[in-house]
Amino acid sequence: MPFTWLVLILLAIAAIGFVLGRGRALKSAGGDRRDLHSLPVYYGANVAMWAIVPAAAVLIIWMLAQPFFVNSRVLATLPGAVVSEGSSIGLVMSDVRRVADGLDVAVQQGAMSRDEAASLSTDTSDVRERLGEVGVALGSAVSADVLKGAQLYRTLNATSSKLMTVVVLLIALGGAAYAYSRSHADFRARNTVERGILALLIAAASVAILTTIGILFALLFNTIEFFKLYPAADFFFGTNWAPSFSGRGGSSDLGVLPLLWGTFYISFIALLVAVPVGLFSAIYLSEYAGPKVRSVAKPLIEILAGIPTIVYGLFALLTVGPMLVSMFGKDTLGWMQGGTAVMTAGLVMGIMLIPFVSSLSDDIINAVPQAMRDGSYGLGATKSETIRQVILPAALPGIVGAILLAASRAIGETMIVVLGAGAAARLSLNPFEAMTTITAKIVSQLTGDADFASPEALVAFALGMTLFVLTLGLNVFALYIVRKYREQYD
């Protein structure tokens, strides 16, 4: 593995630089560390930093840029005929890559010599068979152009890797030498090193921004791709969800409305369960319960929040669903056909959200100043009157915020609806019918075997975008309400 070696050599250069830099600084001070500006360690660290950081930056950029460069060079050599024969550029390129990987494997296993792999031609041998011998399965026979592309791909990659190793090592050595030359007693090594560390800290903090950008780009680009293949108006206002299973578009109906309806219906039922139970628990725990009850009941209820959603999903599918069927199914009332239904998923999701609503509301109720309670009691109100007429109105914006946050959780919840809500998209008011949600369809569209370039797979990104915008909007709105409310009492 040349890459591992490269990293190891980099680290070695840094380690040697550390020792040398420290030594040189000490020597320039005549061996008396009190004459140095900074602690000796900082001189060493400075050299190590100069050795590693620029080299590592170049390494990362190079590795990111290399595939683009190689791809475009290989594509340029492929004759247009190969690409236009009914297949897209991406497919041809993946063929090229697969053949190139196959050649690598063959060389590694010793089935082919290096020269042979480079000079192989479709006229003299059956490449598919040769690669099959070493365990690389190719879908179809390899055309001459693809083979040439693969060979070019290999040579370019090899050259680029060699060049990268040389450049990175040179930069590392250069950086180390530069820092080494500056290691003398007057140099403010600590300031430099600390600036470097600060830059690292800022970079770490920016990962959050990078993640958001990554999410936005992943969603945006693919959503735009999708809307090129499928009209946006049909997506947003279509009332029918019926993707074709052939994977080659055309006849699919991909309207988001039934999914939105399912999502909101299930979330609504979940909130119907979670809000009364959660809110009353919070009121009881913060206003009535003694410290003993509180210290037992509160953590117990919060256990519900720590249970992974897959557990709730299984609970919905295998316990709650069959139980509801036995209560409302064919034998008794005949309302319910199968175990997976809006009710099943909504109920279980409600259980999941109870601790969410209760602990948020608990915090908010506790934040209402004691003076307001005392004033109310002084006027002769009972405890419940105080709660209903003084505390709840004062805490209302916060509680609404908490409920909105819970709603955004419910909308984005995946495992419970994948397992408990069913797969049929329909617009119906009956809560005992199976419906499906945005999240469940994202999973089913992306885990099927549809081609990634087809609208059936790309629609998942448009759904993801819808979901992202919905939950983000709810969150921002909820946080705004909560924050605005907090300002009143601080």
Add this chain to the structure above:
Amino acid sequence: MTDTSMTPAAAAPEKSSLLVQDARTRKRNAAETRFRMYGMAAIAVGLLFLVFLFTSILRSGLPAFTQTVVEIEFTLTQEQFDTAESKMLKTGEYQKIFVNALSGQLNASGLDVDFDNKAIERIVGKPGGTIRSFFLENPDRIGTPVSFELAASSRVDGYLNGRITRDTLVDSRFLMATDLDLVDALQDAGIVKGAFNWNFITGTDSGVDNPGGAGLGASVIGSFFMMLVVLFLSLPIGVAASIYLEEFAPKNRWTDLIEVNISNLAAVPSIVFGILGLAVFIQFAGFPQSAPLVGGLVLTLMTLPTIIISTRASLAAVPPSIRDAALGVGASKMQSVFHHVLPLAMPGILTGTIIGLAQALGETAPLLLIGMVGFVAREYPETFVGGFTDANSAMPAQIYTWASRADPGFYEKAWGGIIILLLFLITMNAIAVLLRRRFERRW
């Protein structure tokens, strides 16, 4: 003082008494009691759900840890070995020897049941291969009595666990209703019995048609490697980001942007992180599908906000006097943070990290999208690096896979998997609580 209220003459404006409640007070007090009851009922409902959830997990999941085995002792003579090895269908021959031995033992025990060799084959599955490989590896045991414990077929397992009853059993080539008499008889004779199913903990997934042999082992390893990635990425990045935001960040647009981003990322649905992983790590960067490395990267991004929020809280809890003292004796700002504030905040940071890891361990939705579900984890990774890059499953993904298979035998395994997953989570949370109790300092 009671004069005025006691005189009947002054009846016109009725005065209330502290001793006798009037109707309105009674109503208000009743409302008060009712309201209190609502609160208690809500708590009770919450706790009831919790109890219900755990009993149904335990009731359905514990059978996955036991397995029905057929225990039998028999002697294979050299002659039998030679004839069996000379046959075309070698394992079939061993099967016959085994079935004969079992029926011999049954006859000897004097049980009054009708049975034929086919029925026995249905009960024990296909043990011929196991027996043959045992004797091929230990040729010296030929001719001596050897005791075998062989797994019974999954349907017999289901019958003894109560998953299948006589009423629900549909006759098939796997198990007939009449076989159940034989199973009962074998159980009475002590030949068929329950044993702890080690294979469930150490084994690997067995494919879609063999629920009896399914094990969680490989996916536990997959989860372990994912958690390694999460720990070694999210802890340093999270701590570095928190130190910057809490100690160094100037109040400017960039800082605000980062803060808003972190609080929003904490609320982004996990499935969206799955989409990110699929589009960026797999499609764009070309990482291998189903690899714990990719799962770990996605979970790192998901866990970061949790870790950052808790780390910032514990950094903020270190009193400013510590920083001032360090600065006062000549430390730089960076030194005061790294030498004094950070070590004092460490218990809180570790607690937050463990809780974040526990969250990440149970997360399923993003793993569905990066291909950990379609994959059948049949073997352990061979090398340490392979543990990161080879396709594998993870605990929650494996549970989901089992839950979505058609054979109900897998449901039991899914519940059993949940028990193991919850044990991991409980252990991690307990460690976090202990850490907090042991090292938490109130300033």
